Amino acid sequence: MQQLMSKESLDDFLKKEFPQVSKNFKILTASDQSLSMLMYITTEHLRPGATVSGPTMFLLADVTFYLATLSIIGPKSLTVTTNCSINFLRKPNEKNLISEARILKLGKTLSVGDVLIYSEDIDKPVAHASLTYSIPQK
Amino acid sequence: MQQLMSKESLDDFLKKEFPQVSKNFKILTASDQSLSMLMYITTEHLRPGATVSGPTMFLLADVTFYLATLSIIGPKSLTVTTNCSINFLRKPNEKNLISEARILKLGKTLSVGDVLIYSEDIDKPVAHASLTYSIPQK
Amino acid sequence: MQQLMSKESLDDFLKKEFPQVSKNFKILTASDQSLSMLMYITTEHLRPGATVSGPTMFLLADVTFYLATLSIIGPKSLTVTTNCSINFLRKPNEKNLISEARILKLGKTLSVGDVLIYSEDIDKPVAHASLTYSIPQK
Amino acid sequence: MQQLMSKESLDDFLKKEFPQVSKNFKILTASDQSLSMLMYITTEHLRPGATVSGPTMFLLADVTFYLATLSIIGPKSLTVTTNCSINFLRKPNEKNLISEARILKLGKTLSVGDVLIYSEDIDKPVAHASLTYSIPQK
Numbered sequence: 001m002q003q004l005m006s007k008e009s010l011d012d013f014l015k016k017e018f019p020q021v022s023k024n025f026k027i028l029t030a031s032d033q034s035l036s037m038l039m040y041i042t043t044e045h046l047r048p049g050a051t052v053s054g055p056t057m058f059l060l061a062d063v064t065f066y067l068a069t070l071s072i073i074g075p076k077s078l079t080v081t082t083n084c085s086i087n088f089l090r091k092p093n094e095k096n097l098i099s100e101a102r103i104l105k106l107g108k109t110l111s112v113g114d115v116l117i118y119s120e121d122i123d124k125p126v127a128h129a130s131l132t133y134s135i136p137q138k
Numbered sequence: 139m140q141q142l143m144s145k146e147s148l149d150d151f152l153k154k155e156f157p158q159v160s161k162n163f164k165i166l167t168a169s170d171q172s173l174s175m176l177m178y179i180t181t182e183h184l185r186p187g188a189t190v191s192g193p194t195m196f197l198l199a200d201v202t203f204y205l206a207t208l209s210i211i212g213p214k215s216l217t218v219t220t221n222c223s224i225n226f227l228r229k230p231n232e233k234n235l236i237s238e239a240r241i242l243k244l245g246k247t248l249s250v251g252d253v254l255i256y257s258e259d260i261d262k263p264v265a266h267a268s269l270t271y272s273i274p275q276k
Numbered sequence: 277m278q279q280l281m282s283k284e285s286l287d288d289f290l291k292k293e294f295p296q297v298s299k300n301f302k303i304l305t306a307s308d309q310s311l312s313m314l315m316y317i318t319t320e321h322l323r324p325g326a327t328v329s330g331p332t333m334f335l336l337a338d339v340t341f342y343l344a345t346l347s348i349i350g351p352k353s354l355t356v357t358t359n360c361s362i363n364f365l366r367k368p369n370e371k372n373l374i375s376e377a378r379i380l381k382l383g384k385t386l387s388v389g390d391v392l393i394y395s396e397d398i399d400k401p402v403a404h405a406s407l408t409y410s411i412p413q414k
Numbered sequence: 415m416q417q418l419m420s421k422e423s424l425d426d427f428l429k430k431e432f433p434q435v436s437k438n439f440k441i442l443t444a445s446d447q448s449l450s451m452l453m454y455i456t457t458e459h460l461r462p463g464a465t466v467s468g469p470t471m472f473l474l475a476d477v478t479f480y481l482a483t484l485s486i487i488g489p490k491s492l493t494v495t496t497n498c499s500i501n502f503l504r505k506p507n508e509k510n511l512i513s514e515a516r517i518l519k520l521g522k523t524l525s526v527g528d529v530l531i532y533s534e535d536i537d538k539p540v541a542h543a544s545l546t547y548s549i550p551q552k
Contacts, residue, residue: 085499085544087518087519087526087544087546089518089519089526090519104501104503104530104538104539104542105501105503105504105538105539112501112503112542114528114542114544116518124518124519125518125519128518128526128528128544130499130501130528130542130544132501
């Protein structure tokens with residue numbers, strides 16, 4: 001696989017297409033094999049029990065795999081999630097989250113892979129998501 | 139199965155435990171078999187393409203199955219999602235969402251079931267989620 | 277949705293395309309909304325603990341949703357499973373299994389739905405599977 | 415994590431507890447982090463289109479993660495699958511399959527992880543499964 005969008009192009013794309021949420025995210029690394037992000041956690045992402053909410057971890061997995069796919073296929077913003085299966089493994093801290101996406105298959109119509117999510121100061125992953133994205137045919 | 143919390147108790151619980159998000163949700167019906175909710179969609183829930191974002195539908199599925207479980211087991215707020223597999227079926231309108239939860243198993247440690255999500259003015263479901271919640275043992 | 281294959285055509289298709297396994301299955305009902313099957317359980321399907329193995333239930337879910345999809349789109353035998361998420365809910369008896377498939381979306385390229393699996397003499401479902409099939413484009 | 419069962423003990427366990435199927439499987443490597451197996455493919459595992467059936471890949475994923483879990487917790491044969499989400503990525507050859515399991519969480523009651531499945535002579539994985547096993551409490 002060859003990378004069509006660099007870390008910088010992905011940053012610009014995120015700011016332009018998702019202005020409301022882009023401030024919460026930072027792309028850490030982007031290669032043709034994997035993509036890693038940081039998500040800044042604020043009070044709106046917390047839930048009772050001093051932890052981060054499940055939908056917040058889902059959001060991070062979804063954004064990370066979306067950008068990992070676009071880094072290979074280019075800026076097709078209408079690429080959409082068709083399936084996500086997520087396992088919540090451990091209680092995160094009230095701290096920032098870090099994600100690591102891996103693409104397992106990139107075909108003409110589907111992109112399939114997984115994302116591990118880590119919480120700052122916890123060694124092992126707090127969540128693991130498998131995702132499928134549908135790629136628009138023009 | 140017998141219902142331990144009525145629609146009114148669930149409403150109060152939601153307001154007390156999740157003050158930031160409770161204003162977006164309204165419980166429509168709650169019985170010992172199923173629970174239905176309305177989610178008010180505002181601009182923060184939209185994404186490019188005049189549609190509602192995937193994480194918003196995940197959030198609604200998660201909250202609906204959580205309350206469906208609590209309606210049977212009582213107000214154990216530390217009940218947590220361990221797995222969710224969600225299929226996105228159709229593009230929702232920029233309108234409110236309606237959810238319908240069904241409990242398939244309620245054991246001592248796990249609650250398992252599914253949630254259908256509808257978009258106002260679209261006949262068929264826009265998403266289908268299967269969820270597992272872990273019930274805290276005291 | 278309109279039904280392209282009747283229960284009888286599906287029976288013939290199963291015998292011709294899957295001669296090794298078709299003797300284990302019987303289609304009970306087939307309409308444009310749902311399809312139900314019986315699976316005859318023999319010693320090869322059992323596992324320690326006097327129960328039916330997980331892969332046997334997966335096989336039944338897979339065959340049932342495959343035939344439910346073909347009943348609408350016609351005998352496209354190269355239709356393939358792309359995703360299955362299955363929850364095992366209760367321990368089945370060492371008895372026959374019954375399945376009920378429901379189609380939630382049938383688009384041009386994907387068929388999405390779920391299957392409930394019951395064990396004879398147990399009221400509630402023993403497994404619940406969500407499946408996605410990819411439909412070949414010619 | 416510390417390994418309680420070596421490759422040899424796992425081999426013996428498989429032969430004793432699953433005599434009907436053990437001849438189809440061979441454990442390649444077993445460490446405290448991962449476990450890899452070979453599955454011998456015979457005509458009973460094939461399906462139309464010169465490929466291996468989906469339920470066969472599910473079976474291999476299930477057995478591999480089961481043994482990966484037992485290698486850490488010891489020979490608790492009543493450990494059962496509660497959830498499996500599997501993505502089928504590419505068409506396998508009519509050849510043997512190889513699996514690689516990874517444990518992401520091993521708690522008191524649940525073991526969670528994933529399995530990649532390869533087909534001989536194909537570089538990239540043909541399937542990816544995420545599994546949850548419930549560990550019996552005595």
